[in-house]
Amino acid sequence: MRHTEHTVTIDAPAEIVWDVLVDVEGYARIFPPTQEVTILEETGEYQIARLVVDVNGQIQSWVSRRDIDVERKVIAYRQLETAPLMGHMGGEWRALPLGDDRTQLVLTHDFCPRTPVDGKVAGKFTYEEADELLRAAVERNSVADLAAVKAAAERQAVGAGRVS
Amino acid sequence: MRHTEHTVTIDAPAEIVWDVLVDVEGYARIFPPTQEVTILEETGEYQIARLVVDVNGQIQSWVSRRDIDVERKVIAYRQLETAPLMGHMGGEWRALPLGDDRTQLVLTHDFCPRTPVDGKVAGKFTYEEADELLRAAVERNSVADLAAVKAAAERQAVGAGRVS
Numbered sequence A, B: 001m002r003h004t005e006h007t008v009t010i011d012a013p014a015e016i017v018w019d020v021l022v023d024v025e026g027y028a029r030i031f032p033p034t035q036e037v038t039i040l041e042e043t044g045e046y047q048i049a050r051l052v053v054d055v056n057g058q059i060q061s062w063v064s065r066r067d068i069d070v071e072r073k074v075i076a077y078r079q080l081e082t083a084p085l086m087g088h089m090g091g092e093w094r095a096l097p098l099g100d101d102r103t104q105l106v107l108t109h110d111f112c113p114r115t116p117v118d119g120k121v122a123g124k125f126t127y128e129e130a131d132e133l134l135r136a137a138v139e140r141n142s143v144a145d146l147a148a149v150k151a152a153a154e155r156q157a158v159g160a161g162r163v164s
Helices: A014-022 A024-030 A127-159 B014-022 B024-030 B127-159
Strands: A002-010 A034-042 A046-055 A058-069 A074-081 A086-098 A102-113 B002-010 B034-042 B046-055 B058-069 B074-081 B086-098 B102-113
Touching (some): A002 B002, A002 B102, A014 A024, A014 A102, A014 A127, A086 B086, A102 A127, A102 B002, B002 B127, B014 B024, B014 B086, B014 B102, B014 B127, B024 B034, B102 B127
Antiparallel strands (some): A046 A058, A058 A074, A074 A086, A086 A102, B002 B102, B034 B046, B074 B086
């Protein structure tokens, strides 16, 4: 299992960043590759949602469970029904206050490819190839996803007049 | 100016991580490339220190000022006398509590190469080459430095019996 952590500083209060993170249906608006998000189940403590995402020009779909800790501003996600190459995918979004006006947003991933069948993952790749494809995709998407949340939260903070 | 942020989760309370960060003389013990640290000036609010560091087999030296915010557990550092290729180097160490037993440690860098003289930085490299060398060094050192602080803090936390 690989573990990665990525982070960005956001010029917006943690409450605004949190609102962006919790609004999973809004992901289709702020993350360009995300085509559609359907909430299958939702309480104050968790969400289960189907995501339809353009992964390198290929439409893929998976189901994620997101456990929501409002107090700590942490969302622990994991794919219940994984994307094609994925054996496991989970991690956390953490919105840590940096004073009143800024937030340290952290995104962690724990992942590994599917177990190969007849030496191949998804009928196409060696384990090493699948691992490298996932590693590169996680790297790319982490940077893009953090930037997208940062942009959305900073727009809202300016709109709310909370950051000059 | 380039801006980067790196992070790691540490299984130790923020107080222990903070103690490791503030003990700049201890850096020679925990960061293998750091040969020697001499404190030139120190108050409760800042430190000025000369660091002697092995950078890819070459001994380099610079002077850093570190402004210490005990309340927020943030150290803002900047090189007053820069390393050979460096035009500016500054950033922050941030120890953000993740509950009582864990810490999100963040290390940011803002940097750029020196202005070329007769088209060369330090008499040797084009601006683009110096920029790429610095970028690669910051990437490598960030990962290594975070891992070193993590290891030192987790050792101390186990020693202090605060994490089982």
